[in-house]
Amino acid sequence: MASERGKTMADIERKAKGRQKAFFKDEATDKILSSLLVLLSEHWTLKQRVLTLEKLLQSKGCFTPDELEEHEVDEQAKMEFEGMRQKLLADVFASLEQEYGESEIKDES
Amino acid sequence: MPLELQHQLNIKKTLDESSKLDFVASLRAFVLNDMANKMRSRYEDKVEPTFERKHKRKPESGTEVHKALMDEQYFQFYSSMRCTAQRMVWNSVIDPIERNYDSLSETATKLIDADNLDENQSLEIPRNVSALDVHLSPGGYSKEYNDHDITTGAIYDNGLAVFSFGMMGLNLDDIGMSMANYIRHTFPDFKPEKIVDFGCTVGHNTSALAKTWSDAEVTGIDVAAPLLRYAAARSKSQNLNVKYSQQDAEKTDFPDNSVDMVFSSMFLHELSAKVRKKVFKEAYRILKPGGLMLHMELPPADQLGAYDNFYLDWDSYYNNEPYYKGFRAENCQANCVEAGFAEEDYLQFTTPQYTYISDDEYQQKINQDDQDMDDKVGRLSNELSWYGFGAWKNNG
Numbered sequence: 445m446a447s448e449r450g451k452t453m454a455d456i457e458r459k460a461k462g463r464q465k466a467f468f469k470d471e472a473t474d475k476i477l478s479s480l481l482v483l484l485s486e487h488w489t490l491k492q493r494v495l496t497l498e499k500l501l502q503s504k505g506c507f508t509p510d511e512l513e514e515h516e517v518d519e520q521a522k523m524e525f526e527g528m529r530q531k532l533l534a535d536v537f538a539s540l541e542q543e544y545g546e547s548e549i550k551d552e553s
Numbered sequence: 554m555p556l557e558l559q560h561q562l563n564i565k566k567t568l569d570e571s572s573k574l575d576f577v578a579s580l581r582a583f584v585l586n587d588m589a590n591k592m593r594s595r596y597e598d599k600v601e602p603t604f605e606r607k608h609k610r611k612p613e614s615g616t617e618v619h620k621a622l623m624d625e626q627y628f629q630f631y632s633s634m635r636c637t638a639q640r641m642v643w644n645s646v647i648d649p650i651e652r653n654y655d656s657l658s659e660t661a662t663k664l665i666d667a668d669n670l671d672e673n674q675s676l677e678i679p680r681n682v683s684a685l686d687v688h689l690s691p692g693g694y695s696k697e698y699n700d701h702d703i704t705t706g707a708i709y710d711n712g713l714a715v716f717s718f719g720m721m722g723l724n725l726d727d728i729g730m731s732m733a734n735y736i737r738h739t740f741p742d743f744k745p746e747k748i749v750d751f752g753c754t755v756g757h758n759t760s761a762l763a764k765t766w767s768d769a770e771v772t773g774i775d776v777a778a779p780l781l782r783y784a785a786a787r788s789k790s791q792n793l794n795v796k797y798s799q800q801d802a803e804k805t806d807f808p809d810n811s812v813d814m815v816f817s818s819m820f821l822h823e824l825s826a827k828v829r830k831k832v833f834k835e836a837y838r839i840l841k842p843g844g845l846m847l848h849m850e851l852p853p854a855d856q857l858g859a860y861d862n863f864y865l866d867w868d869s870y871y872n873n874e875p876y877y878k879g880f881r882a883e884n885c886q887a888n889c890v891e892a893g894f895a896e897e898d899y900l901q902f903t904t905p906q907y908t909y910i911s912d913d914e915y916q917q918k919i920n921q922d923d924q925d926m927d928d929k930v931g932r933l934s935n936e937l938s939w940y941g942f943g944a945w946k947n948n949g
Contacts, residue, residue, distance in 0.1 A: 455651065456647050456650065456651050456691070456692070456698070456704055456708075457691040457692045457696065458644060458647065458691055459691055460640070460643075460686035460689040460690060460691050460693075460873065461684075461685065461686040461693075462685075462686065462689075462873060464636065464640075465632075465636060465870075465871050466633075467628070467629040467630075467632045467633045467636075468629050468633065473629075473633075474633045477630070477633050477634065477637065478633070478636075478637040478640075481580065481634060481637045481638070481641065482637075482641070484576070484580075485573055485576045485577065485580075485641065485645075488572055488573075488575075488576045489569050489572040489573055489576065492568070492572040492575075493568055493569060493572065496568065539637075
């Protein structure tokens, strides 16, 4: 579900100041690992929603497991799904936009 | 699992938002328990013996352990995943805060009044707060989106609930409860009437002081107004009598000899060494004779082994905590003495978590504990304990 942004204020900052440290020899590995974790989060979110939904509908006797397998959605729903897949891809690959490198902040103690 | 905040600023999350919070909390628990234990095993089984063969001795400092581990793939996975999890903590709470901002702001405004919040708009925000997004939190502590903003407070409180994966108590105040109750049990005659909490952020531990000494006048100070506005609303909604005042702990407006207890938690390591010395002197100045300065902090490096020092200093290297390692390298007792406290009036201790056991069990535990430092002190993981130190201001 896409969040509805606050109306009376600017969007809240999403990125902390400074660069993200890379730990692997090729920082691409850090980026892919980061994407994997975001993807896992999305996967879990989706799974929990589907499981919750199935439990709710089955408890109300709305469908049987066979009917769920055989159901096909309409064209409008298919368009909506495409939009959601694009957002999923953008979220999962947000790490590609993150600048990696040595921290610019030094110990000033 | 993340907690529902125990006050009126709690946000009703959507199912998806809750699932994401749960996931990030589980990810942090996995990295900080399972992966951390496996990384230590790999260090002991492989990295340390390799180092020993090459240097004819074991690593002697956290820095040496860190260097020896940097090429180890498991360290790279651990660290990379922990950094991502840290960013996910904040991002997972920003969506629901943004979505609920208007109602959250309205609730806070209703709860705040002149009696529990004193803002000082002319206060200059120190660079260690304004120039740095500590803990990789977007906007840090002090960013203000409008002139009555509470965003960073909401991010900190909600983020801490995810970050601590259920290990800081329902009210996120286990540090404050554990410190206060250690003092209450160990020094039963000490009944502070006036308490000041330095660098109180959202007042989660300030509240613990007000609960423990319910007759005391408790004031939380911080430089960041959005945190204090949130703190004032948070305490008020829990019917706690706490005042919040926008002040710099380096130079407060409390008169000389006017306070019974100066407290801080996880605060000193956010300051440069120079500022830290001034804060100790300020605490000494405002304390009454017989008063207590008490700080909860990360344990000092000279009291832990090389691996544990590496493990705790990880945050300094990778979590926007530039002063953390420098603080841990200092001698806490020497700092107290330099500020004016007598050497014999110094105290330090470790305490088990107060929140998850009864008061009687806690008392038994602190009587039995030999207060040795171990790898569980100050480390967010199973069976943790907290480190505290401070000094009494003598009557002389």
